[in-house]
Amino acid sequence: MDTQQIAATVAGAGDLTALEDVRVRLLGKKGEITGMLKQLGGLAPEERAAFGAQVNALKAEAQALLDARKSELEGAAEAASLDAGWMDVTAPAPERPLGRLHPITLLLEEVIDHFTGLGFEIASGPDIEDSFHNFDALNIPKDHPARDVWDTFYTDRGEIPRTHTSSVQIRTMMNRTPPMRILAPGRVFRNETIDATHHASFHQVEGLLVDRQVSVAHLKHTLETLVDRVIGRGLKTRFRPAFYPFVEPGLDLDVSCVFCHGKGCGVCKQSGWIELIPGGLVHPNVLRACGHDPDEWQAYAFGMGFDRMVMLRYGIDDIRRLYDGRLSLVRQF
Ligand code: PHE
Numbered sequence: 001m002d003t004q005q006i007a008a009t010v011a012g013a014g015d016l017t018a019l020e021d022v023r024v025r026l027l028g029k030k031g032e033i034t035g036m037l038k039q040l041g042g043l044a045p046e047e048r049a050a051f052g053a054q055v056n057a058l059k060a061e062a063q064a065l066l067d068a069r070k071s072e073l074e075g076a077a078e079a080a081s082l083d084a085g086w087m088d089v090t091a092p093a094p095e096r097p098l099g100r101l102h103p104i105t106l107l108l109e110e111v112i113d114h115f116t117g118l119g120f121e122i123a124s125g126p127d128i129e130d131s132f133h134n135f136d137a138l139n140i141p142k143d144h145p146a147r148d149v150w151d152t153f154y155t156d157r158g159e160i161p162r163t164h165t166s167s168v169q170i171r172t173m174m175n176r177t178p179p180m181r182i183l184a185p186g187r188v189f190r191n192e193t194i195d196a197t198h199h200a201s202f203h204q205v206e207g208l209l210v211d212r213q214v215s216v217a218h219l220k221h222t223l224e225t226l227v228d229r230v231i232g233r234g235l236k237t238r239f240r241p242a243f244y245p246f247v248e249p250g251l252d253l254d255v256s257c258v259f260c261h262g263k264g265c266g267v268c269k270q271s272g273w274i275e276l277i278p279g280g281l282v283h284p285n286v287l288r289a290c291g292h293d294p295d296e297w298q299a300y301a302f303g304m305g306f307d308r309m310v311m312l313r314y315g316i317d318d319i320r321r322l323y324d325g326r327l328s329l330v331r332q333f
Contacts, residue, residue, distance in 0.1 A: 001032055003061055010065045016073050026062050033059050100330040104203060107310050108185055110230055111205060115183045123182040125168040129160045133167040137289040138246040146245050151191040161189035165206035169301055173290035178297045179211040196318045203306035214298040223253050223277055231313055247280025258312050277304045
């Protein structure tokens with residue numbers, strides 16, 4: 001066996017196992033080169049040295065070839081496994097979408113923040129009311145035409161899905177002693193045909209403050225500050241007289257139209273103003289119905305149509321977008 005044959009055999013080993021077989025075949029105990037060394041004993045002493053040197057050189061060469069082939073095969077194996085398990089550590093991580101808050105919730109949190117800063121507490125009442133809390137105690141007598149204003153739903157048992165959060169005024173005033181300041185956010189229900197600006201189920205945020213010597217000036221200031229701080233700075237406001245049986249005087253707060261800045265457009269029906277928050281001083285009959293003496297205690301109340309506020313604040317032009325449950329809406333917030 002000569003160097004060339006050895007080199008060819010070693011090169012022919014395609015992987016590490018095959019190479020080990022080659023090694024055993026050449027250099028193992030019964031290997032070919034080992035066998036050549038064993039022949040040494042049978043040689044004449046003068047031949048022995050030369051042959052010995054030759055075989056040893058062959059052995060060293062075989063060893064070197066084996067080593068070289070081994071590291072070559074190991075390198076290839078490593079490269080192959082790196083290739084198979086390759087990972088781009090600089091690649092951007094896959095997106096994990098975060099949940100978002102609904103714009104109604106977002107603005108409500110701001111409004112609650114604003115009012116709790118002014119000493120108001122959050123109050124609530126049931127969604128399904130009785131006629132006493134939704135109407136009677138609010139100075140809206142049975143069979144009075146004013147009841148028609150609210151497009152009331154009735155359940156089979158005669159209960160009323162509340163038409164406004166003003167029922168919480170009654171529940172609060174009957175259960176507490178003045179002075180008191182409460183804010184009552186909640187869902188209300190009306191038998192309305194649903195379109196871009198009307199829904200059969202929407203939100204109101206009721207405010208009520210009972211104290212001594214409460215006047216319209218307090219209400220005006222409270223609502224003007226709210227509009228300025230929460231809806232948007234620089235909006236003009238105006239108050240118009242309005243009728244609600246449970247307040248006297250009653251008024252509506254208008255804001256200059258956010259869409260046309262008062263010039264007149266389709267949204268504000270060319271008036272330049274948008275009706276935003278009804279309110280007034282709580283009617284003496286209502287205070288009395290709740291057990292408070294109107295000569296000692298006065299109150300103001302307001303009831304924001306909250307969906308409209310959300311629409312103005314975020315520029316949403318169709319109330320149905322707030323309720324159709326599409327994620328494309330909340331993903332923008
Ligand atoms: N509850 C009235 C409505 O829904 C709004 C309102 C609340 C008016 C408080 C005056 C005072 O129409």
